[in-house]
Amino acid sequence: MNQMNEEFQQKFQQLLQLKDIYNTREVLPLRMQRLKLFDINFQLKQIRHQQQKRLDQIINSSIKSQPSQQIETSQDTVTKQFSSQIIVDQQNICLSCDKYIFEKRVELFCQNKFHHSYHSTCLATIMKNQLKLECIYFYCLCKSQIKIGQIFKQRAVDLEVYVNKLMENQLNYMKKSLPNIKLCANKDCDFFWVCKNSGKIRSQSYKTSQSPLKIYRISYVNYCPTCRFQ
Ligand SMILES: [Zn+2]
Ligand SMILES: [Zn+2]
Ligand SMILES: [Zn+2]
Structure with missing residues (x-):
């Protein structure tokens, strides 16, 4: 894992240098340079996102295995180390496909105050797969149960057909298993x-x-x- 981190760090530094060059000097035709800069910013975001994701994993596993006092300290350090900018970036990267979300973003509010974002098409695929298993709840990839109200509030119309199917499943489940x-x-x-x-x-x-x-x-x-x- 350290090795991976070093690799990330190196790439990150290189990108920052490149960004600096493109920001201060004219080395390419203007349009090209702008595109390059856009690409660099995007890659920087992705690296930050990967790091955040790894931290999420570390925190998640520590929450599972440690008493509550230690959880607080690990969360505190995370907050100190990473600025809110990274959180904003993370919210624009899809948890399913790891790509930047330009439009139709659906945000889920998950356990431990994590916000997880998806392309609405990516979330649709996840829902479709869960429906195949006759589920009565949807789950985020982080295993948090998805509160359906969030989907309606964000007017994710592409997802409504799956939500309707889920409600049918819930209804059938109730009819079968509740005596009242x-x-x-x-x-x-x-x-x-x-x-x-x-x-x-x-x-x-x-x-x-x-x-x-x-x-x-x-x-x-x-x-x-x-x-x-x-
Ligand atoms: Zn996606
Ligand atoms: Zn989640
Ligand atoms: Zn009737």
Whole structure:
């Protein structure tokens, strides 16, 4: 890992020197020089991002393995070492493909106050793959659960189709595994409701279900308000 760091550092220094040259002298046609400068800035950002990512990993593993006091100190040093500029840069690099995000950025607010950004197409691919596993939650690559409200708030319209599918999965999961969910007795109707103390109500109804009127009532409550009066 140290070796990698050195390599990064060397490249970083070279880039900084080049940037300095291009900033102060005219060595190329103006347009070319501007493009070069743009490219250098981009590469500098990427290197900073890689370093930040590695730090994230180190912090994540230390959080898992260390008591809480030590976590605070390691986070403090990180804050001191890295300026807010790097955080801004990091927010423009996609966590999935590592490339700069020029447009359609989706930002996720993850555990331990990390912000993770994605191209909306990259996040769509991640969601698609998770949907294949019949998931009921989406997860960021950092393993944080994605709060769906974030997607809606950022108006990431490309992702809405996957969010809708996720909500369908959640609904099916609830219908299957929660005893208090009641489905409308009309097979063609999707209506469902949550029944409080369903056990109690049922035992009461059975006790008093002698008269035809009572039987009528029991079957009647198995329908949703719309189907009931059809
Ligand atoms: Zn991407
Ligand atoms: Zn994340
Ligand atoms: Zn119904």
